[in-house]
Amino acid sequence: MDLDSDSHVPKYAQIADIFRRRIARGQWPTGFRLPANEQLAAEFGVSRVTIRQAVELLARDGALEAQQGRGTFVTGGARQDRWLRVETTFADLAEMYRDTSPEIITISESRSVAPLLPEDGKAAAKYVFMRRVHSRAAQPYCVISIYLDESVFRRSPKRFRSETVIPILAELKQPKIVRARQTLTIGTADVDVARLLHVPLNSPVAEVRRVFTSADGTVIYLAEVTYRGDFVRIEMDLRP
Structure with missing residues (x-):
């Protein structure tokens, strides 16, 4: 998926916004386990660090939760936005x-x-x-x-x-x-x-x-x- 490279908005923030929309539309329902960072990095053509930044942004908002050894899961918090x-x-x-x-x-x-x-x-x-x-x-x-x-x-x-x-x-x-x-x-x-x-x-x-x-x-x-x-x-x- 192509991001806007000319935008003043950082790529991790653009990706976080896409994640929010996937959650809000039910594409990623509550309890859904996100694909591995490597897979998401390949989808967006960015580094794993950028994906981690996007995930951390949504985790601070309460939309995602990273569970050690299990992965990152949708909590459903984004629906309340x-x-x-x-x-x-x-x-x-x-x-x-x-x-x-x-x-x-x-x-x-x-x-x-x-x-x-x-x-x-x-x-x-x-x-x-x-x-x-x-x-x-x-x-x-x-x-x-x-x-x-x-x-x-x-x-x-x-x-x-x-x-x-x-x-x-x-x-x-x-x-x-x-x-x-x-x-x-x-x-x-x-x-x-x-x-x-x-x-x-x-x-x-x-x-x-x-x-x-x-x-x-x-x-x-x-x-x-x-x-x-x-x-x-x-x-x-x-x-x-």
């Missing part, structure tokens, strides 16, 4: 962000024009743009670009800079959010996203676009979010 729910109601989305308490790294902040579509609603006078990486236990799971109505941002700039935005918006009495919608598409990680999320180039990602509007139709919040594909879980109630 899909902790990130893409919620389908505004209230559930706000609650999810309260519960996760992500570590926020702001990459940039500026004033910008929001890339609105005609069906989104009318533009606010000004927007504050924030680009961030959200992490959990030092593991980045999404890159998010936020366009927030500047008049809303100025109400609590310190909180908006240090906390996730949606729970704060949910607390506001005015402007009240009367319409909230999101679309989800499946894509692949480009060079920038791969670097920020620590995944191989062209890894599967979930791309979410969220738009919140106030009573007069003004878009007060627009977010473009890219999630690691191996963390995302979507649950929906299907109406009969």
Whole structure:
């Protein structure tokens, strides 16, 4: 199997990501004994040291366990990585962000024009743009670009800079959010996203676009979010 030799992501990390996908898809079920390091090294065209590094990475995550004299086995821990729910109601989305308490790294902040579509609603006078990486236990799971109505941002700039935005918006009495919608598409990680999320180039990602509007139709919040594909879980109630 060919790896991306031009990627900034080390080969052992690329291999670990492939192992994660095999576990998540059930190709390597719980209790499965991995092939010998020599066999895996031949499959990927790397040294046994590189395979050991990949295995050690997943062992630290609890997905694999090396048993002396027996081999390396799948523990099933990787299945629990899909902790990130893409919620389908505004209230559930706000609650999810309260519960996760992500570590926020702001990459940039500026004033910008929001890339609105005609069906989104009318533009606010000004927007504050924030680009961030959200992490959990030092593991980045999404890159998010936020366009927030500047008049809303100025109400609590310190909180908006240090906390996730949606729970704060949910607390506001005015402007009240009367319409909230999101679309989800499946894509692949480009060079920038791969670097920020620590995944191989062209890894599967979930791309979410969220738009919140106030009573007069003004878009007060627009977010473009890219999630690691191996963390995302979507649950929906299907109406009969």
